Amino acid sequence: MEFAIPDGLSYAESHEWIDRRDGVVRVGITDFAQDELGDIVFVELPAEGETLERDDAFGLVESIKAVSDVYAPISGTVVEVNEALRDRPELVNESPFDDGWLIELESSDEPDHLLDADEYAERI
Template sequence: MSFDIPDDRRYLESHEWGHDDDGTVRVGITDFAQDELGDVVFVELPDEGDALTQEEQFGVIESIKAVSDLYAPVSGEVTAVNEALFDAPELVNDDPFGEGWMLEIDADDADELEALLSADEYEEQIA
């Protein structure tokens, strides 16, 4: 099976992605991760203003098959949370790189994102 892996993002081995837009990093989970989870039924996310540390847990995603922790691709302050997911968690399945985004972080250090897996490296990991 082929999965969507956009080149404009960086990836954690735990299947989260980060996309930098002038120091604000939008975060979500990958197409592979949502496929492995199955139908997402619940997402627990941090609050705006919370401080996150790279590769530490920031939330939980629950599907009909499993409950998984979510990990931050960068350190920084949460500046936005996708509240649409609270009422429609299936957006993560439908559009993991678009409407299914989870949060935005004001990154402390943009180099943290660059140190993560490229699209090609992530693709090798899930192959």
């Protein structure tokens, strides 16, 4: 099966992606991860202002098959959560890189441990 793996993003081996934009880092789960989970029915996210350390579990994604932790690919402070997911968790399935993002972090962490699109594609 072919999965979307957009160039220009960075990827964690735990299947999260980050997109740096104007000092803020948007975080979500990959197309591969949402496909593995199946139909997502609930998303639990941290509170704005919460500080996360790299590799901390910061939320849960519950599907009809499983409940999975979501991990912070970098350290930072949560500045925004995707409130739309409270009422429409299926956005993670429908649009994992656009409408289905999870959180935004303020971070000065350098993501040099993360994979580019080609490296991530090789892992999955």
